[in-house]
Amino acid sequence: MPPLQVRFRRFTSLNTTIRLREGKLLASLSDLLEGAPEPVLHSIAHILLAKLYRKPIDHTHNLRFKRFASSAAVQRQTELIRTARGSKRYFGPEGRYFHLEEVFDSLNMRFFGGLLGRPELTWSEHHAKRSLGHYDAAHNTIVVSRVFDRPSSPRYALEYLLYHEMLHLKHPVRMRGIRRCVHSREFKAEEAQFPQLAEALAFIKRL
Numbered sequence: 001m002p003p004l005q006v007r008f009r010r011f012t013s014l015n016t017t018i019r020l021r022e023g024k025l026l027a028s029l030s031d032l033l034e035g036a037p038e039p040v041l042h043s044i045a046h047i048l049l050a051k052l053y054r055k056p057i058d059h060t061h062n063l064r065f066k067r068f069a070s071s072a073a074v075q076r077q078t079e080l081i082r083t084a085r086g087s088k089r090y091f092g093p094e095g096r097y098f099h100l101e102e103v104f105d106s107l108n109m110r111f112f113g114g115l116l117g118r119p120e121l122t123w124s125e126h127h128a129k130r131s132l133g134h135y136d137a138a139h140n141t142i143v144v145s146r147v148f149d150r151p152s153s154p155r156y157a158l159e160y161l162l163y164h165e166m167l168h169l170k171h172p173v174r175m176r177g178i179r180r181c182v183h184s185r186e187f188k189a190e191e192a193q194f195p196q197l198a199e200a201l202a203f204i205k206r207l
């Protein structure tokens with residue numbers, strides 16, 4: 001079995017591709033499939049490998065994937081993402097003073113052992129003060145307000161903000177009964193480990 005690399009990418013459909021390159025298997029799946037039930041992912045793996053090696057596709061697997069793809073919930077989700085991705089504007093990770101990908105990668109190494117997958121990162125359009133940062137799960141994007149891209153804004157403030165959003169990646173929203181639990185106890189405990197937490201919060205308060 002050759003080494004296998006699987007990536008979820010921001011496709012607007014349920015696209016999947018597989019290639020064998022330099023002895024490595026590279027599979028790309030739409031991030032719409034990231035939360036698919038395990039049997040469905042199993043079927044996708046079967047279908048991709050069968051296609052690659054020109055083997056017959058097992059009927060059960062084919063049927064299971066088709067059923068999943070045509071289910072109302074998946075269709076609705078695909079439609080929503082297609083509309084939203086089509087219209088959403090991005091300003092990219094490169095600011096005047098800070099590059100969000102560089103800051104993300106260094107935080108990832110320092111606090112997450114480099115294990116967090118990097119989402120899309122973008123500066124906001126305006127110098128928004130009401131929303132300093134948020135993680136947009138539908139677009140797998142972290143948006144950071146441009147107020148942090150100024151020489152008067154210390155790096156630790158930006159780092160804290162991004163760190164907070166990265167914790168949202170690590171601790172997805174859970175339902176506790178009918179309540180959405182956004183900042184769980186584990187979330188808050190990890191957030192408290194940020195070394196310059198007090199300074200960062202004080203800076204944000206002054207904003």
Ligand SMILES: [Zn+2]
Binds near residue numbers: 164168182183
């Ligand atoms: Zn939060």
